[in-house]
Amino acid sequence: MSPSTNQITNQSTSQSSNSSAVLFQFSDQRLQYERRTLFDNLSLSIAKGERVALIGESGAGKSTLLKALREQRPDQVAWCPQQPGLVPILSTFHNIYMGALSSHSLAYNLVNLIKPLPGALSIVEPIAKQLGLEQHLFSSTDKLSGGQQQRTSIGRALIQQRPIFLGDEPVANVDEYQGQALLQLICQGHDTVVLALHDIAQALSICTRIIGLQNGAIVIDAPSDQLQASDLAGLYGAS
Amino acid sequence: MPLSAPNKTSSPAPQSAASAINTSAGALRTISFWFAICALLCLLLVDIDISTTDPWAEMGLMTAGALSPLVWSWPTLLSSLANTFAFALQGVTVAAIVGFALALGYRFTLVRAFCAFIRSIHELFWALLFIQVAGLSSLTGLLAIAIPYAGTLAKIYGELFEEVDPAPSNNLPRGESRPLSEFFYSVLPLAWHSMATYTSYRFECAIRSSAILGFVGLPTLGFHLETALSDGHYSQAAAFFYALLLMIGTLRLWLHKGLLPIYLVAVFYYLPPQATISWQLLVRFVTEDIVPAPLRGQALLSGETINNVAQWINLLWQQQIWPGLLNTVLLGQISLVFTGLLALALLPLNSSLFIQRRWKRGIGDSVLILLRTLPETLLAFIGLLILGPSMLPAILALGIHNGAIIGHLLGRYTEELNLRADASRGVTLYFYEVLPRIYRQFLAFLFYRWEVILRETAILGILGIATLGFYIDSAFETFRFDVALLLILVSAALNISVDQFARYLRQRLQLKTVPESL
Numbered sequence: 001m002s003p004s005t006n007q008i009t010n011q012s013t014s015q016s017s018n019s020s021a022v023l024f025q026f027s028d029q030r031l032q033y034e035r036r037t038l039f040d041n042l043s044l045s046i047a048k049g050e051r052v053a054l055i056g057e058s059g060a061g062k063s064t065l066l067k068a069l070r071e072q073r074p075d076q077v078a079w080c081p082q083q084p085g086l087v088p089i090l091s092t093f094h095n096i097y098m099g100a101l102s103s104h105s106l107a108y109n110l111v112n113l114i115k116p117l118p119g120a121l122s123i124v125e126p127i128a129k130q131l132g133l134e135q136h137l138f139s140s141t142d143k144l145s146g147g148q149q150q151r152t153s154i155g156r157a158l159i160q161q162r163p164i165f166l167g168d169e170p171v172a173n174v175d176e177y178q179g180q181a182l183l184q185l186i187c188q189g190h191d192t193v194v195l196a197l198h199d200i201a202q203a204l205s206i207c208t209r210i211i212g213l214q215n216g217a218i219v220i221d222a223p224s225d226q227l228q229a230s231d232l233a234g235l236y237g238a239s
Numbered sequence: 240m241p242l243s244a245p246n247k248t249s250s251p252a253p254q255s256a257a258s259a260i261n262t263s264a265g266a267l268r269t270i271s272f273w274f275a276i277c278a279l280l281c282l283l284l285v286d287i288d289i290s291t292t293d294p295w296a297e298m299g300l301m302t303a304g305a306l307s308p309l310v311w312s313w314p315t316l317l318s319s320l321a322n323t324f325a326f327a328l329q330g331v332t333v334a335a336i337v338g339f340a341l342a343l344g345y346r347f348t349l350v351r352a353f354c355a356f357i358r359s360i361h362e363l364f365w366a367l368l369f370i371q372v373a374g375l376s377s378l379t380g381l382l383a384i385a386i387p388y389a390g391t392l393a394k395i396y397g398e399l400f401e402e403v404d405p406a407p408s409n410n411l412p413r414g415e416s417r418p419l420s421e422f423f424y425s426v427l428p429l430a431w432h433s434m435a436t437y438t439s440y441r442f443e444c445a446i447r448s449s450a451i452l453g454f455v456g457l458p459t460l461g462f463h464l465e466t467a468l469s470d471g472h473y474s475q476a477a478a479f480f481y482a483l484l485l486m487i488g489t490l491r492l493w494l495h496k497g498l499l500p501i502y503l504v505a506v507f508y509y510l511p512p513q514a515t516i517s518w519q520l521l522v523r524f525v526t527e528d529i530v531p532a533p534l535r536g537q538a539l540l541s542g543e544t545i546n547n548v549a550q551w552i553n554l555l556w557q558q559q560i561w562p563g564l565l566n567t568v569l570l571g572q573i574s575l576v577f578t579g580l581l582a583l584a585l586l587p588l589n590s591s592l593f594i595q596r597r598w599k600r601g602i603g604d605s606v607l608i609l610l611r612t613l614p615e616t617l618l619a620f621i622g623l624l625i626l627g628p629s630m631l632p633a634i635l636a637l638g639i640h641n642g643a644i645i646g647h648l649l650g651r652y653t654e655e656l657n658l659r660a661d662a663s664r665g666v667t668l669y670f671y672e673v674l675p676r677i678y679r680q681f682l683a684f685l686f687y688r689w690e691v692i693l694r695e696t697a698i699l700g701i702l703g704i705a706t707l708g709f710y711i712d713s714a715f716e717t718f719r720f721d722v723a724l725l726l727i728l729v730s731a732a733l734n735i736s737v738d739q740f741a742r743y744l745r746q747r748l749q750l751k752t753v754p755e756s757l
Contacts, residue, residue, distance in 0.1 A: 070660065085659035087675045089263035098671055101663045109667055140262035 021048040023192055024069050033064040038216045051187060053203035054196045056213035056235050062196035066166050069194060078160040080167040084153035088142035092133055095141050096124050096155035127155050130185060147174040158189055165190035200232050267678050278576035281569040290627030297625045304473020311475050320482055323459040325506040327445035330384025335438055338392030345397025358390025359734035361698045362448045364727050366455050367715050372521045376514035380457050384445055395437050399430040443487055447614040450483055487612045528720040560729055563707035570630050570706055571696040574637035579685050581642025582649060589650025610643035615695045620702055633699045637692055645684045652680055683750035686741040693737050697730045
């Protein structure tokens with residue numbers, strides 16, 4: 001009980017919006033990754049409308065936590081994993097459209113695979129434009145740069161039009177300026193956003209709440225306007 | 240009118256040249272499209288009718304036979320099993336040794352061409368040739384398998400040596416060079432595992448080849464199978480059939496590395512390769528029988544001889560070579576595409592992406608393994624009995640056997656795919672995620688199989704389908720060995736050309752160039 005009280009108080013202060021419906025909830029939970037326990041007793045809750053950044057060294061448990069979050073609300077989550085998992089020989093159009101497969105019939109999907117259909121194009125094109133991919137819409141993704149592939153992966157998340165965005169380093173492969181714009185785009189399209197980020201300045205400027213992870217424990221959990229970059233520096237290389 | 244673009248984009252036409260369609264899938268799609276079109280056109284040209292009046296009745300009889308296997312003579316069954324095993328093991332052993340030696344010189348074009356030549360002639364054609372001089376002897380069986388397999392193994396070993404990580408041999412001290420020692424230290428150990436895996440796979444193929452040698456008279460399982468099937472003794476045929484399946488199916492259980500020397504001694508003791516060769520006959524065969532008829536005993540360069548040879552070839556071309564070639568190519572093309580389609584349809588049987596339950600997948604994969612265990616020639620023969628003489632049984636046989644092989648491999652390949660956690664399921668997963676990712680691999684497998692399919696297409700002629708093998712078999716039966724040899728050379732040339740073309744396509748489409756286990 002005691003570790004969770006700390007968080008709840010923190011969370012109530014971090015809550016800048018008026019909505020307080022809880023979307024994700026862990027209390028004293030154990031999380032494992034490939035049979036290795038990463039979190040012994042995790043207690044955490046995330047409410048609707050929050051923009052959360054997960055900060056920590058690699059191996060601290062960010063990806064494991066994101067996966068656990070996704071399992072709690074699989075139907076509401078737009079998922080953007082660290083490895084874009086694109087199908088290399090298919091076009092950017094198809095790779096973005098893949099996020100919308102479940103909202104169309106099988107026959108429609110198969111015809112669209114052979115010849116892009118106007119209806120599908122009218123959904124994908126605006127997203128590609130927002131992401132600066134309109135020039136590459138019909139290039140296969142194996143011909144794209146790492147940054148363009150990552151934007152395609154974000155496109156696949158955006159097309160799902162889900163309320164929650166979970167992203168594991170979604171802008172790691174693009175430059176700082178573009179990264180900022182992409183993160184803003186993501187925040188515009190989703191009520192609730194949880195991002196694993198390594199860029200502290202980005203996290204502070206985009207997110208409303210920062211969760212610092214170290215060795216499978218939450219060591220910082222505070223609203224971003226109460227934190228300085230120096231407060232978070234200790235998460236890296238301290239141990 | 241507002242300047243902004245209309246909401247509905249009515250056509251996928253891109254606004255600028257930069258977003259023209261430029262996908263890697265495009266090239267693969269184009270090539271697949273043309274292959275399929277070719278196959279459809281071929282299908283219009285060949286006879287695929289069912290000519291038996293009641294195929295179901297024949298199938299019923301066969302099923303009844305399959306359900307009541309009958310061993311009419313255990314000694315016959317066991318000795319034909321032992322012969323089948325002996326020819327296969329002896330053949331592959333000799334082939335591995337010769338193939339290894341050839342592979343050492345694989346960088347020389349001449350060696351490569353020699354290997355391509357000896358493997359382009361089917362083991363049954365080699366058998367038919369050797370039977371003329373060495374009779375239905377154990378030597379004939381051994382050589383018929385060893386020669387083409389040596390060519391295949393040389394190619395595989397040679398390519399494996401080239402593919403080995405070059406770092407270890409680059410790191411050896413420079414100076415006085417000992418190429419062979421360096422090879423044994425820095426190349427062979429790295430390639431050893433793949434060589435062993437591939438050779439053991441080839442051994443399974445050799446058992447099939449050995450069994451099929453019975454179709455031309457050698458005392459293996461195929462001999463009794465063919466006899467029993469032709470006579471309609473389906474219960475007896477079933478016993479030989481199950482014996483073959485059992486032997487191949489249980490290979491892993493009893494063919495251990497450690498026991499190999501014992502088996503080797505046993506097979507050479509049981510069936511020592513020997514033949515009573517009449518030297519007179521051999522000399523006659525080489526200097527007379529296989530020399531084109533118009534050349535025999537003639538002055539080589541006289542105008543009349545040249546004229547006669549030209550006429551001889553012209554007549555052969557019109558009556559045998561051209562129709563044989565055409566039918567072989569047509570049937571090969573149809574079978575290739577059918578193989579591809581079957582492989583793509585069957586691969587989910589061996590993939591955990593589509594069949595999650597382990598035991599269900601086990602059943603699925605067993606079906607594939609069973610189908611690939613059946614030799615094409617045997618399948619085609621059974622098909623001919625049921626459906627009557629046409630191209631249809633051959634297409635089915637080649638497609639089922641090869642489709643199961645590729646389907647099995649592709650299914651296993653899908654296990655290595657890294658899919659996202661939010662990937663779709665079922666048919667959509669297959670077409671959007673799996674098929675595009677495995678398509679290169681699929682084409683690579685299929686193009687490797689192309690040469691094999693064509694070799695088999697030619698050989699199915701001995702069952703009466705009018706491919707090159709049909710004319711070759713007839714020439715042997717009428718003792719026109721000169722014609723037989725010429726036709727064999729034509730079929731070799733065809734196989735080599737197709738192999739080269741497939742190689743060119745693989746390079747052009749940037750497919751993997753080294754086979755895994757084909």
